[in-house]
Amino acid sequence: MAFMNVANYLQIIERAWRSCNGQTLSIFLSIRHDHAKLKNYHIESPENIVEKFLPAPIDELVVYHLKCLYSMGIGDFLTAYQLQSALVQAFTKILQAQKDENWSLPIMYTISSDLRVIAQQAENQRVGVNDKPGEYLEKAAECLMGCFRICAADNRTDDRDTKRKGMMALVNQLFKVYFRINKLHLCKPLIRAIESSPFKDTFSLSQQITYRYFVGRKAMFDSDYKAADKYLSYAFENCHKLSRKNKRLILIYLVPVKMLLGYTPNRVVLEKYNVLEFWDLVQAVCQGNLKWFDEIMEKHEIFFIHCGIYLIVDKLKIVAYRNLFKKVYLILNTHQIPVESLQTALEFLGQDVDLDETQCIVANLINEGKIKGYISHQHRKVVVSKQNPFPPLTST
Structure with missing residues (x-):
């Protein structure tokens, strides 16, 4: 590393803050950077030394960060979560105060991702009987929503300065939380916000890949x-x-x-x-x-x-049913298939079904468009269309 003591670290932070270098600040406020592993950065009460080097409001972020590293170093992730959450909330105020700037977005990306990671570790360390599963992740999501609202509310149309450039990164972090705590319904307004954004296609490729991965998974479950x-x-x-x-x-x-x-x-x-x-x-x-x-x-x-x-x-079993019944249809070579023949095929393949259950399976296939036809209950026959009775699944 280029520095080995806290004073040098704070000097780097001070220069980066003065020059509005969000990228450098994001690195040195990250729990994943090399400095986070060094014991001399795990400081229980760093207020005095931080105040010697840093002005407000960056001093508050660094204090929370160093205290968070200390808590993580001793394995106390519940406290670490509280400190990282306070860091994100303090940053939210800074972000809101920067009316015509977005240089601090890299900081937001880093600390929001770190908050989610620490919240997950806090979940694994829950001890209280009143702590419900997913509580820390849910609170983390509420915290991240504060940043999201600020970004979404930026009405500037210049894509170089608008905070809306940070929306997709936050949405992806929120997706990860909502999928983890199984609250997929909360994804819907986020998807709507991204899809209606004029900057939808300008986000980085990596962000778009992650976004589409989660939206695809949600569509699958829907x-x-x-x-x-x-x-x-x-x-x-x-x-x-x-x-x-x-x-x-x-x-x-x-x-x-x-x-x-x-x-x-x-x-x-x-x-x-x-x-x-x-x-x-x-x-x-x-x-x-x-x-x-x-x-x-x-x-x-x-x-x-x-x-x-x-x-x-x-659910692929219904496709297997369709393919089996198509085989029966081809073997019998008739457009009026006895339900008993379908039942016999099912029983031969280990399915414990009676005629009524067989008819229900056929009815589902017809309702889903996987078979074109109808059931003649009077004659106990499945009457399939003479034209394309088993249409390709891609068209259903």
């Missing part, structure tokens, strides 16, 4: 699979080829979405990004092999649950 495909595909295709971990993460959600839309994933791609758990599933769904499908769901249950996609993947 069963809007075409939108999910659009956003997740953008994230996957634009994610740097060396970011294999991130591309794998995107693919975990993109693969079931593609399958629900009728696309067959490439084994080479699945193997490249180490998600071969999906390959047997692809084969079972394409073949309409429900027995194999159930076995795969059981075999990879932990993986699917851990990734938060178990219920989405389980």
